[in-house]
Amino acid sequence: MLTDKSIKELSQGLKKKDFSSLDIVNECYKQIEKLDSSINSCISVVDKEIALKKAKAVDNGQYKGSSILSGIPFVLKDAYVTKGIRTTAASNILRNYIPQYDATVYRKLKDEGAILIAKMNMDAWGHGGSTENTDFQPTHNPWDLDRVAGGSSGGPAAAISSRMTVFAIGEDTGGSIRNPAAWCNITGLKVTYGRVSRYGSIAYASSFDTVGPMAKTVEDCAYILESIAGRDPYDATSSPHKVPQYSNYLNNSLKGVKIGLPLKLMEKGLDKEIKESIIKATKVLSAIGAEIIEIKMPIFDYGLAVYYLIAPSETSSNLARYDAIRYGETRDNFTNETVRRIMIGTYALSAGYYDAFYRKAQKARTMFIQEYDKVLSRCDVILMPVNPTPPTKIGELIGDPLQNLLADVFTVTQNPVGVPSLAVPCGFTKSNLPIGMQIIGKMFSEEKLLNIGHQYQQITDWHKQKPPLVR
Ligand code: GLN
Numbered sequence: 001m002l003t004d005k006s007i008k009e010l011s012q013g014l015k016k017k018d019f020s021s022l023d024i025v026n027e028c029y030k031q032i033e034k035l036d037s038s039i040n041s042c043i044s045v046v047d048k049e050i051a052l053k054k055a056k057a058v059d060n061g062q063y064k065g066s067s068i069l070s071g072i073p074f075v076l077k078d079a080y081v082t083k084g085i086r087t088t089a090a091s092n093i094l095r096n097y098i099p100q101y102d103a104t105v106y107r108k109l110k111d112e113g114a115i116l117i118a119k120m121n122m123d124a125w126g127h128g129g130s131t132e133n134t135d136f137q138p139t140h141n142p143w144d145l146d147r148v149a150g151g152s153s154g155g156p157a158a159a160i161s162s163r164m165t166v167f168a169i170g171e172d173t174g175g176s177i178r179n180p181a182a183w184c185n186i187t188g189l190k191v192t193y194g195r196v197s198r199y200g201s202i203a204y205a206s207s208f209d210t211v212g213p214m215a216k217t218v219e220d221c222a223y224i225l226e227s228i229a230g231r232d233p234y235d236a237t238s239s240p241h242k243v244p245q246y247s248n249y250l251n252n253s254l255k256g257v258k259i260g261l262p263l264k265l266m267e268k269g270l271d272k273e274i275k276e277s278i279i280k281a282t283k284v285l286s287a288i289g290a291e292i293i294e295i296k297m298p299i300f301d302y303g304l305a306v307y308y309l310i311a312p313s314e315t316s317s318n319l320a321r322y323d324a325i326r327y328g329e330t331r332d333n334f335t336n337e338t339v340r341r342i343m344i345g346t347y348a349l350s351a352g353y354y355d356a357f358y359r360k361a362q363k364a365r366t367m368f369i370q371e372y373d374k375v376l377s378r379c380d381v382i383l384m385p386v387n388p389t390p391p392t393k394i395g396e397l398i399g400d401p402l403q404n405l406l407a408d409v410f411t412v413t414q415n416p417v418g419v420p421s422l423a424v425p426c427g428f429t430k431s432n433l434p435i436g437m438q439i440i441g442k443m444f445s446e447e448k449l450l451n452i453g454h455q456y457q458q459i460t461d462w463h464k465q466k467p468p469l470v471r
Pocket of ligand 1: 125128151173176177
């Protein structure tokens with residue numbers, strides 16, 4: 001299949017005219033028609049004729065851009081506004097919303113000649129880790145249709161693993177790119193806070209939200225990040241930090257790279273097969289020159305508490321614009337999970353409780369920043385699992401909100417700190433469910449993470465496996 005190829009292979013093939021952009025785009029639509037009735041990853045599919053017209057323009061050389069992404073199909077998590085194309089954040093509240101402008105990330109990709117195919121399913125507003133908290137029915141995991149795809153960017157991850165698209169843009173506030181990437185056997189990068197503009201991204205928790213690439217390989221993610229990163233005058237929190245040519249760093253040697261492994265964190269509550277895969281991955285990395293050292297991060301015990309106080313506080317403020325409760329309306333259009341978060345956040349921010357909860361959580365956040373600083377002065381990166389368990393059955397945790405939150409234990413501390421983290425496939429369980437690891441680095445060290453991930457993918461083939469139902 002053309003969609004099995006990497007972005008670089010596709011771009012080279014297009015240049016040599018081995019195949020056309022029309023061929024790739026057609027293949028994506030064929031996969032959607034064949035599989036999405038059982039996977040349910042798309043919320044809105046772009047009119048096929050519009051996408052084909054763009055592909056033809058690239059094929060005929062009418063399109064001037066010479067980017068590696070020209071003519072390559074992609075999808076967006078439905079949290080990014082797209083002018084004239086419905087954008088829902090997977091919530092009934094925005095079911096019929098047609099935006100008047102484009103998110104910066106979409107505009108940049110469009111300018112490079114990449115071709116949008118669909119807007120994807122997610123947990124509404126980013127609230128969740130399974131794409132079950134959606135008003136558009138859950139997304140099913142292509143590796144086992146009875147299981148969840150992860151979340152909140154479950155639609156994009158399922159679509160990449162079932163070859164409905166070449167790449168996707170997800171959003172990560174506390175794991176939403178990494179968690180579904182790991183559960184669907186794809187690669188995903190949560191960038192440093194501010195690395196990619198959030199303009200036009202429907203906000204969940206504004207001081208945690210990040211915009212990042214999801215694809216089959218680390219190399220693909222490097223090319224996408226080169227195109228989307230950088231300062232944006234429309235987002236005051238976007239960083240002026242120079243954007244490196246990430247793809248130039250992929251082949252650096254790992255000799256002497258220090259990888260910290262928090263073994264103690266992996267002692268309880270972690271699935272045995274996942275733990276084994278992580279340990280195996282460290283052996284693979286040490287065989288190509290990396291040095292593995294044990295690190296301790298006791299502060300992790302407070303991660304969920306801090307995250308689930310600050311994130312709901314910010315979301316209660318962000319969602320107030322849709323909530324007409326002071327004007328005689330109800331909150332019935334929000335899902336139960338979202339109402340829960342609005343209530344917790346409003347409570348934590350209210351007079352009398354602000355100091356006891358919100359301010360305290362912000363102080364703890366500073367301690368997290370200090371702890372990551374300390375650990376990352378001893379090693380270059382930290383390696384740990386993405387998820388504590390393999391993908392759960394659809395419906396399994398829906399009545400158990402607390403258990404649901406525990407699934408985020410490894411991914412929620414990086415966002416309050418702001419550091420980047422790359423999720424990479426690193427094995428399968430005996431029942432053939434994907435396992436992922438994450439590589440966490442210092443602020444703005446994406447090139448290092450991509451280097452390590454790429455070197456790992458040069459000598460392993462987990463990322464090349466695709467679900468049996470995908471042909
Ligand atoms: N699962 C986490 C939450 O529900 C993270 C979601 C996200 O990153 N958008 O908050």
